[in-house]
Every structure is written in C-alpha cells, then in structure tokens.
Amino acid sequence: MSEPILLGLSGSLRQNATNRRLIREAARLFGAGTFIEADLNLPLYDGDAEEADGIPAEVQILADQIAGAHAVVISTPEYNKGPSGVLKNALDWVSRTKGNPWADKPVAVMSAAAGRAGGERAQMILRSFMVPFQPRILQGPEIHLADSSNEFDDAGRLRSDRYERTLGQLMEKLRAEAGF
Numbered sequence: 001m002s003e004p005i006l007l008g009l010s011g012s013l014r015q016n017a018t019n020r021r022l023i024r025e026a027a028r029l030f031g032a033g034t035f036i037e038a039d040l041n042l043p044l045y046d047g048d049a050e051e052a053d054g055i056p057a058e059v060q061i062l063a064d065q066i067a068g069a070h071a072v073v074i075s076t077p078e079y080n081k082g083p084s085g086v087l088k089n090a091l092d093w094v095s096r097t098k099g100n101p102w103a104d105k106p107v108a109v110m111s112a113a114a115g116r117a118g119g120e121r122a123q124m125i126l127r128s129f130m131v132p133f134q135p136r137i138l139q140g141p142e143i144h145l146a147d148s149s150n151e152f153d154d155a156g157r158l159r160s161d162r163y164e165r166t167l168g169q170l171m172e173k174l175r176a177e178a179g180f
Helices: 018-030 047-053 057-068 085-094 120-133 161-177
Strands: 005-010 034-037 071-076 106-112
Touching: 005 018, 005 057, 018 034, 018 071, 018 106, 018 161, 057 085, 071 120, 071 161, 085 120, 106 120, 106 161
Parallel strands: 005 034, 005 071, 071 106
Antiparallel strands: none
8 A cells, every 4th residue: 555645734824834833743643654735825716817817727736736635634723713815715726626626535624823712713614614525524633722822842843742642643533534
C-alpha cells in the first residue's frame, strides 16, 4: 500500500497563523505520509471572470490536490462569528471545477481562534458549508483551540498535552478512515 497523502487547508493566509500551525501539528500527529499545505490565496470568486477566463490555474491545482489526497484537514479561524472569507472563497471556487473532488473524502475539521470558544461557531458553520460536497467529515473528537496564540511553543508544537492528545486521537481516526 502506498503512503497516505494528507492535504491541509488553513482558513488564514498569514504564514505563521495559528490555524496553519494547527494543520502542521495535525500532519505531524497523522504520522508517516506526504503532507501538502494548500495555497488558498485565490482570486475572489466572480462568475463573470469565470465565464470570460474559465477556472483559474491555482483553483484547479487546489481541486486536483483535494481529489488526489487520501484525507484532508481543514482549520478555520473565527472571524465575526464565522469562518474566514478566504476559506469560503476557496470552497466556492472548487465547487465550480469539474467533478466533485470532495465526494466521499475523509475530512477532519478543526479551529483555532483568539476567543475562549476556540472557533466553535466558525467550525459549526464550516461543517454546514461542506454538506453539499458530501465528504466523510469526522464527528470528533472536536478540536477548538482557544486563546490560540498562546497554545504553541517556539517550534510550533502544541503546549497543552490535552490538546495534543485530542488532536492525536482525531488524526488516528482520520488515518483509519482513509484506510491506513
């Protein structure tokens, strides 16, 4: 059997965002395999632009990465009580590509946010955004990383054994769901 390919999507574009750190920690705990961090720095969805120019190359790359991955982890910040526009825009663009790269794909959803709820509302909304794509979204254990800027050490590792243990359990379930 080949090594698994894990794709990570962070709803934040900042290089050192806590959601990027969280998907990187998820990849570490997922274990052996190839980890690809998706680039969600895409143009804003515009139906007129799509009609005139077709699907942008960077959107097709993302759709192909989703289709080629054995499993996907998505981490969203919480902006104004919802997921980031960056993440919603990426989902909207990918929905316009041929086929459905999300269909039956094992997906783990998590969130990291400054607030005490750790992005719980954003994660709930993100889960509802995913319904039309029909992936296999794991139901838990849930990861809502609160006060996220204080939850990583200088090496980008989670400080809390509790969060690391829970994320490890989620990645173990994701790996099994992907057949590895």
